[in-house]
Every structure is written in C-alpha cells, then in structure tokens.
Amino acid sequence: MWHAIAQQLSEVLAFDFIIREKERLSDGDCNTCYMISDGEERYFVKVNDREFFSKFESEIDNLSTLLSTSTIRVPQPVTCGMTKTHAFLVLNYLPTKPLAEPKDAFDFGQQLAMLHQWGEQKEYGYDADTYVGLNLQPNAWHKHWGFFFAEYRIGWQLQLLKEKGLDLGDIDQTVELVKQTLGAHSPKPALLHGNLTSNNYALSVSGAISYDPSSYWGDRECDIAIIEAFTDLDDEFFKGYNRVYPITEGYANRKHVYQLYYLLCRCNELGGDYLVQCLDKISQLDL
CATH class of the missing domain: 3.30.200.20 (Phosphorylase Kinase; domain 1)
Incomplete structure (x- = not known):
C-alpha cells in the first residue's frame, strides 16, 4: 500500500x-x-x-x-x-494544538464570518453531493431554503434511520414541522464549512485551522448551530463572528432544527444516546 x-x-x-x-x-x-x-x-x-x-x-x-x-x-x-x-x-501536514486562547477563538470567529460573507449564490445546494462523516448529504439545488433543509436534510436522515429499523415518528409530519419552523426564512446563501464539531478545528502555526468539511450553500446559521451544540468555543469566538457579521434575530428559534440534523447524522452512525436526543429535539418542534 x-x-x-x-x-x-x-x-x-x-x-x-x-x-x-x-x-x-x-x-x-x-x-x-x-x-x-x-x-x-x-x-x-x-x-x-x-x-x-x-x-x-x-x-x-x-x-x-x-x-x-x-x-x-x-x-x-x-x-x-x-x-x-x-x-x-x-x-x-500541519502540526496543531488545541484552540484554547481567547484571541485565537476570536480570530477564528472572524474567519468564519468572512467565509459566510464570501461569494454570490442564488440557490441552496452544491454542484455535487457531500458527506457528513459517513452520511451522504444530497445537495440538489433549490430556491427555497425551508424546503431544501426539510426535505434534503431532515427528511433524508429520517428515511435512512427508518430503513435501519429506527422509527422516529411520522416522517412527513416532522418534515412539515421543519418547514413551518423555517417558514418564510430566506437567508442569503452562504458557503458553509458544514461540519464544525470540536474535533474539526485546531490551532496551527498560522492561526486557527479547520478540516473535514461538508460544504454546501445554505443558511450560515447551520454552522453557528453546530458550533453551539458540539464544541466548547467560548464567547470570544462569537464576539469575533459578530464583529464581522452579526447573527440575525430569530436564530434562537431556528437553531434547534439545524442541531437536529447533526444529531440525526450521528444517530445514523452511532445510534445509542443520539436516538434519545433526536426524539427530544423532534418533540420540541411541536411546541
């Protein structure tokens, strides 16, 4: 080899x-x-x-x-x-160490904000399907964000789980609830990293670096939501991000839907406690 x-x-x-x-x-x-x-x-x-x-x-x-x-x-x-x-x-090859200093987290936040501001794209999706870990991530282009995320993210993962014998309730109902939650939300399509969990960023000699992306054009809040749920980045990261590109009103209501997607991806790979977390997130859609 x-x-x-x-x-x-x-x-x-x-x-x-x-x-x-x-x-x-x-x-x-x-x-x-x-x-x-x-x-x-x-x-x-x-x-x-x-x-x-x-x-x-x-x-x-x-x-x-x-x-x-x-x-x-x-x-x-x-x-x-x-x-x-x-x-x-x-x-x-880049030697790395944990991203621990507040200044480095602040700079990382600014980097991500500049990525989210970069480029012009009218639709949501990507020219090819990508992967979140082992999970295929379909990226057919679509003009409506709520439909794209409900069908190609939540519905897709729920169907994969159902085919494995893991039933998380009525798929059509959950997909419809996601569409209602996102409602008329029509964010500017941003190029996402797409997989910013705690093991996918570090500090290199040239500053913060990230890896293992699952990129597509979508709502920038997806990156923010996964960082909130799956990392220990502190307030300095969010200060850096907001200095460049402030998070908009309504994010607090939408982030649970975005976090549900990544929980479903992990449930598809690992099962276990993630199944319980997914069911809990889905129950919150009814509130």
Whole structure:
C-alpha cells in the first residue's frame, strides 16, 4: 500500500518521493491517519477501505473550494487515490494544538464570518453531493431554503434511520414541522464549512485551522448551530463572528432544527444516546 501511495505522490509532486518516516497519528472518527516524510517534506495521510474513495474525492473538492475563498484556513489537498485494498487521501501536514486562547477563538470567529460573507449564490445546494462523516448529504439545488433543509436534510436522515429499523415518528409530519419552523426564512446563501464539531478545528502555526468539511450553500446559521451544540468555543469566538457579521434575530428559534440534523447524522452512525436526543429535539418542534 505505501509503495503505491509514494508512487502517486511522486507523480503529483513531480519528483521521486520516498517514504523515510511514517508515524501513526490519532485516528479520526472514520479513518486511520499517518504522517509521512521523505526527510524534508511532511504529509498527512488518511487511509480507509476502497469504498471510501468517493468521500476522499469529496473532501478534496470541499477543501479546494474553501481555499479559493481566502477566508477560513484549511489544509492544502495534495491527492487521493486507491491501492488494491485501500483508498487514501494526502494533505499537507500541519502540526496543531488545541484552540484554547481567547484571541485565537476570536480570530477564528472572524474567519468564519468572512467565509459566510464570501461569494454570490442564488440557490441552496452544491454542484455535487457531500458527506457528513459517513452520511451522504444530497445537495440538489433549490430556491427555497425551508424546503431544501426539510426535505434534503431532515427528511433524508429520517428515511435512512427508518430503513435501519429506527422509527422516529411520522416522517412527513416532522418534515412539515421543519418547514413551518423555517417558514418564510430566506437567508442569503452562504458557503458553509458544514461540519464544525470540536474535533474539526485546531490551532496551527498560522492561526486557527479547520478540516473535514461538508460544504454546501445554505443558511450560515447551520454552522453557528453546530458550533453551539458540539464544541466548547467560548464567547470570544462569537464576539469575533459578530464583529464581522452579526447573527440575525430569530436564530434562537431556528437553531434547534439545524442541531437536529447533526444529531440525526450521528444517530445514523452511532445510534445509542443520539436516538434519545433526536426524539427530544423532534418533540420540541411541536411546541
């Protein structure tokens, strides 16, 4: 496997890359992770089964799109490919540590706000389907946000759960409640990171950096809602964000719907307590 990875990396780099150092790193939620080096250049490698290749292709596309905005820092994608037994993804290697200092959290908030202000898009969606962890995320373009989120996010996940034998109630009813909650809310489509949980950002030598995106054009509040629910970022992050792009009125009512989506994604992967949390969030839609 490693010979094939070195060979493809050599083709991309246009010089003979020989792996002289290989270190196993802490694994992510889905992948086995390594640092490799030829003695001069270091790269971060994710390895998984061959069927993960499409996920790695999607990640490279998302990272490249985010890099093109010159707003939020993300790793530089290098290549992805397959061996006879595995799929792999190669990124530039950046040593990181926890994002702990208030100033760094403030700067990270400003970065995300600038991403959400970047670009012009009239519809919600993306040119390709993406992934949240192992969950396929359909991104067919649509003009109406409430319909897009209710059908392609909540309804999609509920149907996947039902096919696994996990029944969270009447899908059509829940989808309709989501549409009612979002109502006439028609936010400016923003390019989202899409997966800003606590293990998907850190501090690098050049500042805060995020990774493992699940990007699409949607309501910026989706990124904010997942940060509130699944990270320990403090008030300085939100101060930084609001300094650039203040959060609008009504977010407090909508965030529970957005958080429900990410809970459903985790329930689809992990089950357990997430099932109870999903049922609790769905019950709040009736209030």
